[in-house]
Amino acid sequence: MIPMEQILSLRSLPETMKYWQLNYAWMNVIGSAFESKCFQVNAHDNRSGTTTTVDTCVYPHFEIFSSNATPTPIPTETPNSSGLLWDFNQNGNPEGWQAWNQLNTFQVKGGILYTKSTGNDPYMGSPKITANASALSRIEIRMKVTAGDTGELYFITKSDGTYDESKVLQFPITVDGEFHTYILDMSKVQKWSGVITQIRLDPTVTQAAIEIDYIHILPALP
Numbered sequence: 744m745i746p747m748e749q750i751l752s753l754r755s756l757p758e759t760m761k762y763w764q765l766n767y768a769w770m771n772v773i774g775s776a777f778e779s780k781c782f783q784v785n786a787h788d789n790r791s792g793t794t795t796t797v798d799t800c801v802y803p804h805f806e807i808f809s810s811n812a813t814p815t816p817i818p819t820e821t822p823n824s825s826g827l828l829w830d831f832n833q834n835g836n837p838e839g840w841q842a843w844n845q846l847n848t849f850q851v852k853g854g855i856l857y858t859k860s861t862g863n864d865p866y867m868g869s870p871k872i873t874a875n876a877s878a879l880s881r882i883e884i885r886m887k888v889t890a891g892d893t894g895e896l897y898f899i900t901k902s903d904g905t906y907d908e909s910k911v912l913q914f915p916i917t918v919d920g921e922f923h924t925y926i927l928d929m930s931k932v933q934k935w936s937g938v939i940t941q942i943r944l945d946p947t948v949t950q951a952a953i954e955i956d957y958i959h960i961l962p963a964l965p
């Protein structure tokens with residue numbers, strides 16, 4: 744038998760699909776991953792918490808996406824008293840972050856978001872947020888990158904919703920095979936003001952393996 748988790752990991756199945764139309768999503772994943780054959784799988788229903796064994800057969804050219812498995816919209820995230828924290832500590836859940844450019848294998852496992860840069864302009868976007876720029880001006884990123892020399896943190900605001908070179912902080916990265924914590928003082932960037940509505944991380948500027956432990960938006964250092 745093939746554990747449900749293993750099947751889900753064969754494709755980057757959106758987290759919301761695990762809750763929506765579970766059987767449909769699960770059949771689709773099998774169909775895209777195997778040749779025609781029959782076998783048993785464990786199907787875990789996240790809603791009821793129950794696991795059942797099911798006989799199933801799949802066929803080549805099985806429909807890959809379900810048109811009625813509409814993902815639940817991700818709400819805008821607002822800070823709690825600590826700030827905005829993305830820890831990537833739940834397997835399979837990138838917490839609203841998405842690979843936007845030149846990043847593949849975007850996967851959360853064992854407390855780490857794993858991804859791989861395929862070019863010289865890789866970047867990933869946060870979920871929509873509502874963050875008071877003057878209250879939260881420090882960003883901490885703990886990550887391990889295998890190549891490159893520079894990371895970049897872009898952002899947009901309520902009054903300026905375009906990603907451009909006026910709203911970015913560049914920082915040197917260390918590529919020695921270890922995790923490093925980068926502390927970014929966003930108050931150095933003139934346009935870090937008003938309400939921040941989204942951030943974007945360019946973890947490096949070349950092809951590299953990337954592991955991200957966490958991304959935190961925090962109050963300024965005292």
Ligand SMILES: [Ca+2]
Binds near residue numbers: 855
């Ligand atoms: Ca983590």
